[in-house]
Amino acid sequence: MRVRSLIATAAVVTSLTACANSAGETSAPAAATGDGLISTDACTDPAAATAPITDTIRIGWTAALSGTFAASVRQSFDGMQARIDTENARGGIDGVMIELLERDDAFQPARAKANVTELIQREDVDIIGVAGAGQLGAVIDDQNAACVPALMTGTSAAQFRDVTTYPWTTQSLPAGTGEATFQAGYIAETFPDARVGVLENQTESGKASSAAFQAAAEAAGVEVVTTVPLGDDKIVALTSLQEAGADVYLVAGVVTDCLAVSEALGRVSYQPRLVVQASTCADADLIFKPAGAVADGQIVGSYMRLPADPVQSAEPAVQEYLAAAAAAGLESPTSAYAVDGWIKADVTIAAIRAAAEGPHGLSRASIMTAALNQDYAPPMYLDGIRFVSTPERFTGTTALQALRWDAAAQAFEPVGTPIAIG
Template identity: 30%
Template sequence: MGTKAIRIAGVAAAALLTLTACGGRGDTATTAGGDCQGQQTVGITDTSVKLGGVYPLSGPASAYGEAGKAGRAYFDYLNAEKGGINGRKVEYLVRDDAYQPPKTVEETRRLVEQDQVFAIFPTLGTATSSAVWDYLNQRQVPQVFVAGGATKWGADTAHPWTIGWQPSYRSEARAYASYVRQERPDATVAVLYQNDDFGKDLLDGFRAAVSGSGVRIVAEQSYEVTDPTVEPQLRTLSGSKADVLLSFSTPKFAAQALAADARATEWNPRHIVTTVANSVTTLKSVGFENVQGVISAAYTKDPADPSRDTDPAMREYKDKLARYGQGIDPTSVYAIIGWASADSFAKTLAAASCPTREGLRDSMRNLNNIPVDLLLPGVTLKTGAGDAFPIEALQIQRLTGDRWSLVGDIIDTTR
């Protein structure tokens, strides 16, 4: 797709409030009246709202593009069947940054300055999203539900217009640490990590969570996103004979690490992969017979689990995805995350007290246990004063056969 915009007609969920009309300001910008006087209404009118998303539709992280396609299908479904937010249809402009921060900057500026979108939903990736959050906050443009778990999306107080969605990498690392400490309190651990904020955030979070316990990190190897392979790193890590291998990697490199681990004859660690790389599609590419017992975590329901077929939310998701997202694999974890995050955006915008950028900013930071039906039972969206992490609970899962099986109980990582 390159830099060509895809114009997607869609809508968000039924609105909770009657929103005020807007007055004029400049050529395309307007200000809201009533209690919303003086607030920004660029990109939103009585009948429409324009959003911009930036995804790696090409390049080394293109697997994540399924999330953008599923988000588009969600908006198309709402457009066709729900009638929009108080009659406002969503025009969704999706651009490709190929997972390259300079391209993220270029495409984000184009969306804001040329297309004049109301909000950015979302940017995907840590380095890529970081490249534009200063710009978006200076422009006071909401950067909603960043697709990435960097802890700073919720911990930073200098960027009030930016917020994440999925559990932070700190939360995810705590969940893995809890599992390892319980299963093998004296484990030795080897770590493969991406040499950027993504990998380092997970590594630092895990290290802090096992501090003072019998669990020890005995080997670490990093890789660059531009590296062709991580096999040299795996050979080095195998020399540690560690009990556990943490693969803090994106899908391409996680698959390489799993394949290298499967070929190893003298090293058989318990392999843990991150939520961003645990798609059944990724595991299938390695061969299910080679990845049995692999551990990860979850916060959404598993679309590949047949036991979920009777779940009303899962049935609706698969039915609507088949109708509005033809060609998208319904069992893809990226697809279900794209659908669920779009649903989350719709509910957040619907709950805004003003049809303005300020109203959306305030709404995303005051989510009061908002249910999203595709999240695991017990997982809701909650933010508030001093808490800008919408999801902070996960559950460990183990690959059994060709699907994930949940292990234990929901882990509340705030405790």
């Protein structure tokens, strides 16, 4: 049975109300106490945060299960569930089972906020997951005040990586500033005279990626000649880049832009010297193979092993993943988005297990403490790349590997070695 405080029922009504000081500013719990356990002093219900978990760990995720993102989100959730099923089949965490709850927010921040409120207040979840910068921004103050860990959230936005302000939140995607530095550095080394045009998706995620790249480009001495909004009509955006004289295109987009930009490139006469896509585009089956020859030579940064790649599929870690995924009934195990979900759950489970084996026992506070003290090499990460966090600094993914798409071979070709971004 899960132990909760007697005041939990009353406290849950206010558990999503951010703590405020006399000036009306939101405050967050301190990163740690003297004994190493994350502080719960500023939590709306400290007793709930430290209550022992002895039956089931409930993980509640909100993401776009409807709309244009639905296919990739479904595969990611399926990957999470498969990893959780694998752990439960082994007996769970010392007998404690893990349960995944899914909610659809259609990539709308207001719906994400409503979902998180419901998951915390009514479903009494122990861990929250959120996808998208705008969505996380809508819930992060309330979630930190409630002291319910938000682990492996699907965003790279720099403003949410500050463990002093948001000590109850971690991210799964590489730091936006780190990926931008990787992208600008690759362009500077490959085409020092590049005239870069940025295609900027108008979501919070796209704008954050664009801003991070432009700052990194300036630092690397890379010229950005124009930034163009990336809307529904991709050909209009590409035409604007051509008219501005851009010869290298940087796509500061979201998952739905990955294939759409390539398809639009196939319908225009001008082709740039290089196209750099986001790490979230590194899927051969859903993104690059359907794009055809126009995607040849495009660059993405990646940190995960790709089972669809003919070379990587033979690696022992991938073979073990495929066997476990098959046993769990995962329908699309070679999808990069399924691997992404598997990794999200795997890193989360590593934190839960570390908490259970630690001196404080299993609770929300101990899980968050463990999540802020990770130095873990997920089996489905590429060699030389780790997931790292400390109470003072959240790094997450430590490096990115440049991959060049070879359309003839229908495979990614590694370029160089992983580049540190932490």
